[in-house]
Amino acid sequence: MKKVRVSLRPMVRNINLPTVLKTTILPGDSVERLFIATQVGEIFYIGNESLRTFLDIRPRILKLGGPRGGYDERGLLGLAFHPQFNYNGLFYLHYSVAGTQGPGALSKSFEPNPCDPITLNQKWINRETQYNHIDTVEEWIFQSNGQSQKRRTLLNLRRPFLNHNGVNSLNFSPETGKLVLTTGDGGSGYDPLSLSQDNMEIAGKIIEIDVVKNTSISNPPVVTRFNELPLPIQETLTIMAKGVRNIPGISFQRYYNQYFKHVGNVGQDLVESIFSFLHYKPIPVPQLVQASLLKPEPDQDGFINFGWRGWEGAFPTSIIRNCSANPALNEKTIAYYDETIKTSVERLPPLTSYFHKDSRPDKFGGTALTGVQAYMGNAIPDLTGSVVFTDLARRDSQPQVKGVLAYSPVRTDGKLNDYSVIETDYNFGAQSAYYVSLGTNLDQTKLYLGVYGSMKVTDFNQGTVFEIVP
DSSP: OOOEEEEEEEEEEEESOEEEEEEEEOTTOOSEEEEEEETTSEEEEEETTEEEEEEEOGGGBOOOOOTTSOOOSOSEEEEEEOTTHHHHOEEEEEEEBTTOOOOOSOSSOOOOOTTOHHHHSOOOOSTTTSOSEEEEEEEEEEOTTSOEEEEEEEEEEEESSSSOOOSSOEEEOTTTOOEEEEOOOOSSSSOTTOOTTOTTBSTTOEEEEOTTSOOOOSSOOEESBGGGSOHHHHTTEEEEEEOOSOOSOEEEEEETTEEEEEEEEOOSSSEEEEEEESOOOOEEHHHHHHHTTSSSOOOOTTOEEOOTTTEETTEEOEEEEEETTEEEEEEEEESOHHHHHHTTTTSOOOSEEEESSOOOTTOOOOOOEEEEEEEOOSSSGGGTTEEEEEESOOTTOOSSOBOEEEEEEOOSSOOOOOOEEEEEOOOOTTSOBEEEEEEEOTTSOOEEEEEESOSOTTSOSOEEEEEEEO
C-alpha cells in the first residue's frame, strides 16, 4: 500500500473535547460551515473566520467524570442535521441526561470465566433502579430568530453502565432518508449481560428512525428493550444491524447507485475493526417484536451481525492473561466458545482490523477506534475512495500520548484488507494529542480531525480541530 503523508491545519483551538464534526448550510445561508459538538454540551460553528455558538445545552448534560476522574463516555454524543436543514431547520441530538445517575447494573467489575457458567449468563435485573444513566434522542429546530428549541423526544434509553454509549452516534442515511442511531452494547467489558446479540435489546444495535412519522407521544417512556416501546414508536424504527460493541458512527460512501456503509467496532482486548457492507435487509421493530414470540424465530437473512460478543472483529473474543512461566507471553482463552460457534456463520467479516499489539515495523499498536470516514476528495489522491480512520492513542507513544491516522482501500469482494498508517507532519511538542473524532463535509471531499490534550474531564479547553490537507 502507498505511504501517505498529510498536514494538519489548525482551524479551532482551546475548546472542550470535540465529539462530533459535521458540516451543513444554515437556513438563509449559502455557505457550508463546520459545526463542532463538544462532549460537555456545546455546539459551535465557524462563521466569518470566527467561532460562534450555535447551541449550549450544558445544563441538560449529566455531570461527567468516571470513578477515577478520567475519560467518560457519556455527554453530548450525537448531532445530525436533517438533509433539508437549510429549509426546515431540523436537527437531532443524542446525549446523557442530567440528574439521571444511577448505581449501575452490576455491583462489581466483570470478567467472563469459561469454567464458571454463572459469569457467562448474567442477567440485567431490576432495570428501573439498577442502571447507570439515561440517554435521550431529541428533535430540535433552528428558528428564524437564530435561536433553537426542542420540538420532541424520539427515544429515552436506560443504560446499564457508564461506557459504550456510541459517539458521533447520529447520522442520516442518504439511501433511506432515515436518522441512523448507533448504540453501544451498554458498557462494562465483554458485554456481561449479553445485550448485543439479543434482538429485543436496544443496546448493541444500529437503528434507523423514520423522523417523518409523528407518533404524537410527547414524552416516550424510558426503556431498554424494543418491546417496551409503544407501538407508534415501534413503527418508526427499523434495525439495520446487531452484534455491536461500540461504534464511532457510520459513514455512507456512494458506489454507483448504491452506498457502502462503513462502521467501526471498538475492540475489547485484541483488535479494532472496520466493517463495510452494501446490502442489508432492515427489519421493522414491530416485526422483530412479533418474531420474538415465535419459537424458532423466522429467518433473518440479510440482517447484519458484527458478531460481538462471540467475535472481536475477525477473531473469537479472548480473555488475555500473562503467562506465569513467561511474562513476555500471553495466554489467550476463548471467552464465549458456544456463542463464537453460534455466530461464526451469521457474522459479517471486517474489511480491515488493527491490533492492540503489533510488532510489524509499518503498523502500530492501537487503543480505541474513534472515527471512520469515507474520503472522496481529490486533494489527497492516494486516499480517494478509501476509508480513513483514527485511533485514540498509539500504545508506543508514551510519555506524550499521540493518536494515529490510517486508511484502507474499499473492497467489493468481502475479503479482509490491509491498512496503512497516514503520516502527519504536525509537531504537538510535549503536549499529548489524543485523536478523539474524525469528520467530513457534505460531499466527503474534506476531512476534519478532533484532538484533545488530556483524557481527564476536569481538564477543560484543551481541544483543537484540524483540517487534514495535502
